[in-house]
Amino acid sequence: MVVGSHGMSDGKAANGLGNSPGGCWFARATETNNWRRRSLRLIPKGSHVTNKGDSPQNTLSMSSKKHTSNQSKQYKRHTVTAALPYANGPVHIGHLAGVYIPADIYVRYLRLKGEDVLYICGSDEHGVPITIKARQENITPQQVVDKYHKQIKDSFERFGISFDVYSRTSAKVHHETAAEFFKTLYDKGVFTEKETEQYYDEANKQFLADRYITGVCPHCDYERAYGDQCENCGTSLSPTELGNPRSMLSGNKPVMKKTRHWYLPLDQYEPMLREWILESHKDDWKPNVYGQCKSWIDQGLQPRAVTRDLDWGVKLPIEGTEGKVLYVWFDAPIGYISATREWGETHGKDWEKYWKSPDSKLVHFIGKDNIVFHCIIFPVMLNAEGSYVMPDNVPANEFLNLEGDKISTSRNWAVWLHEYLEEFPGKEDVLRYVLTAAAPETKDNDFTWKDFQARNNNELLAIFGNFVNRTLVLTHKYFDGQVPEAGALSPADREALEQLLAFPDTIGQSLDNYRFREALAGLIGLARLGNRYLTEAEPWKVFKNDPERVKTVLNICLQFCGSLAVLSEPFLPHTAQKLCSMLNLSNLTWRDGGRPDLMPDKHSINKVELLFEKVEDLQVHEQVNKLYQAKMDNQDETEMSPLKEMVSFEDFAKMDIRTGTILSAERVPKTKKLLKVTVDIGLEERTAVAGIAHVFHPDEIIGRSVLFMANLKPKKIKGIESHGMLLMGQTKDGEMTFVQPDKDIENGSVIG
Numbered sequence: 001m002v003v004g005s006h007g008m009s010d011g012k013a014a015n016g017l018g019n020s021p022g023g024c025w026f027a028r029a030t031e032t033n034n035w036r037r038r039s040l041r042l043i044p045k046g047s048h049v050t051n052k053g054d055s056p057q058n059t060l061s062m063s064s065k066k067h068t069s070n071q072s073k074q075y076k077r078h079t080v081t082a083a084l085p086y087a088n089g090p091v092h093i094g095h096l097a098g099v100y101i102p103a104d105i106y107v108r109y110l111r112l113k114g115e116d117v118l119y120i121c122g123s124d125e126h127g128v129p130i131t132i133k134a135r136q137e138n139i140t141p142q143q144v145v146d147k148y149h150k151q152i153k154d155s156f157e158r159f160g161i162s163f164d165v166y167s168r169t170s171a172k173v174h175h176e177t178a179a180e181f182f183k184t185l186y187d188k189g190v191f192t193e194k195e196t197e198q199y200y201d202e203a204n205k206q207f208l209a210d211r212y213i214t215g216v217c218p219h220c221d222y223e224r225a226y227g228d229q230c231e232n233c234g235t236s237l238s239p240t241e242l243g244n245p246r247s248m249l250s251g252n253k254p255v256m257k258k259t260r261h262w263y264l265p266l267d268q269y270e271p272m273l274r275e276w277i278l279e280s281h282k283d284d285w286k287p288n289v290y291g292q293c294k295s296w297i298d299q300g301l302q303p304r305a306v307t308r309d310l311d312w313g314v315k316l317p318i319e320g321t322e323g324k325v326l327y328v329w330f331d332a333p334i335g336y337i338s339a340t341r342e343w344g345e346t347h348g349k350d351w352e353k354y355w356k357s358p359d360s361k362l363v364h365f366i367g368k369d370n371i372v373f374h375c376i377i378f379p380v381m382l383n384a385e386g387s388y389v390m391p392d393n394v395p396a397n398e399f400l401n402l403e404g405d406k407i408s409t410s411r412n413w414a415v416w417l418h419e420y421l422e423e424f425p426g427k428e429d430v431l432r433y434v435l436t437a438a439a440p441e442t443k444d445n446d447f448t449w450k451d452f453q454a455r456n457n458n459e460l461l462a463i464f465g466n467f468v469n470r471t472l473v474l475t476h477k478y479f480d481g482q483v484p485e486a487g488a489l490s491p492a493d494r495e496a497l498e499q500l501l502a503f504p505d506t507i508g509q510s511l512d513n514y515r516f517r518e519a520l521a522g523l524i525g526l527a528r529l530g531n532r533y534l535t536e537a538e539p540w541k542v543f544k545n546d547p548e549r550v551k552t553v554l555n556i557c558l559q560f561c562g563s564l565a566v567l568s569e570p571f572l573p574h575t576a577q578k579l580c581s582m583l584n585l586s587n588l589t590w591r592d593g594g595r596p597d598l599m600p601d602k603h604s605i606n607k608v609e610l611l612f613e614k615v616e617d618l619q620v621h622e623q624v625n626k627l628y629q630a631k632m633d634n635q636d637e638t639e640m641s642p643l644k645e646m647v648s649f650e651d652f653a654k655m656d657i658r659t660g661t662i663l664s665a666e667r668v669p670k671t672k673k674l675l676k677v678t679v680d681i682g683l684e685e686r687t688a689v690a691g692i693a694h695v696f697h698p699d700e701i702i703g704r705s706v707l708f709m710a711n712l713k714p715k716k717i718k719g720i721e722s723h724g725m726l727l728m729g730q731t732k733d734g735e736m737t738f739v740q741p742d743k744d745i746e747n748g749s750v751i752g
């Protein structure tokens, strides 16, 4: 279900700029200013309740003092990007909380204010991890990204993330845009060119990405460290540091070979970055973002290779560079631009002004691992190109943990969006709410299923849902579903309406400053205020003796409901749509929030439905169990041993492996693991020592068929000469198992 016209499912009118089809609940602000023509008759003369433009009394004690120079700058349009999800796996709650939900709240708010906004995203489909996944699954990289692009796009759509365009970097428009961008910088002489030596796999005739090289970690001697990192001790490595390096493609030892690449000289842009970030964004960027940028710049920036030797990615638009593509860090952020271009081409709109006009406000929503790319590297690219605007803000979030532990996709310690949508149908907004309330805005934060339940039951259901439900049920009961006319206002009524009036600005200021938790607290504060007003007014008791009074009370409560319908839309779009439908409201704008006459007299409301349902203990237990089950399943998986060094057929043919039968077996004294066995190998009987006494009793293996390595050089073990070796397999739990032919064949048959 997608609200209004902003969903991706509505390809034609999905730009949020007001050309929406009928049936859209929320319209741009300019279309519906006629409420101002109606009198604010509810408010007596001399009341403090005045028009919107006045600064509101802050009823929520929210801090919103800071208006920076950038916020006061007049922008004509907003270009909002959300980090491109990497198309080698599905989206989880960490991604949603860190990037997609805050960005979606922000753009929905801007649209309700009537702003010109484009919300841009797409799948990031290049890079080595995708080629590795393709190899593992024995499919092509294109098949990998096709699968995940579709899954990611579908689940965003169902969840109500209202992108104006969701593109992908394997698209033709992206290859063209990225290649053009590179060519412009190349022609301007921005890049430096360098020849370096890199590992090359001669058997596969290709240069090896760092991830494709394994070897011994120089720090901890772990034998399966990767060329970029040792997963045992966590140290970052370069491939030349590895002992005994091996290509993962062929298993061979790679050779050093010369290759030529282009570098972006980040160091040359340091003065620009210092002035732009450290001077002019000192006050309006989040401290975590600013701090990380400062530390990168202070450490000194290095030139960074823009190209690499790989066959999956954007080819270089230069002759004689076959086998080279753009580095994924270079092509991915250009994906925002190509997605915008795709949107422009599809809708017949001028896309360039969203990127190049100085009155366009560019904002990147990302997680903290992406700060350097969006605050330093991509801005350097944009600056070097020369015709683009720089980002106005990059409100990066920290990380979300899950049940006290780091989210891990490889360990399956995650709540996956596509699974949530299946398991909690109709509860998209609950997850949006909980992930906003627990968003890792200023520090890492934790998601727990207990908290999910508590926030649903105690906040959404008990406050928001309960207030709306009581108001609407009473309106049907006492006034036949029509908004009753208010009479004389009591001081409490006036105070409630005054407070109501302030909410759009207070919540809006939080959103303007990327403080989404604070904004959400404002929204639930509005519901709480209405709920308290209703409870204290007790219309169900008063009605019998003073029905006139109840008219006023319910009129005011209905105005609160109307405001909730508007102001909740950015946070809870599905709920807002439902509420609008019950209240029989449409075409609302942000400025309608707080209005004391949003629900006019005699306006008919529709049938009442519940907005939220209780989340039961059982559901919570099921989810927690599922997580721990996944954890256990994962622990069972052993890592696969990497391939050993290649051997020639001649070497292989030297081995004499043949079938045999165990004739006798006995323990080797004073050892735990050793058995002395006699094996009939057809030609003769052999004695061998096998390390299997901890697994097998001698009696149980006598008479067993085995494979026997017959020409291993004899070796003395515990005083016994061992003439050969039993071939054994090992299960993932370390259990030994015999390897034997699946049919009886005579002893001495040669294997090969």
Ligand SMILES: [Zn+2]
Pocket: 217, 218, 219, 220, 221, 222, 225, 230, 231, 232, 233, 234, 235
């Ligand atoms: Zn290590």
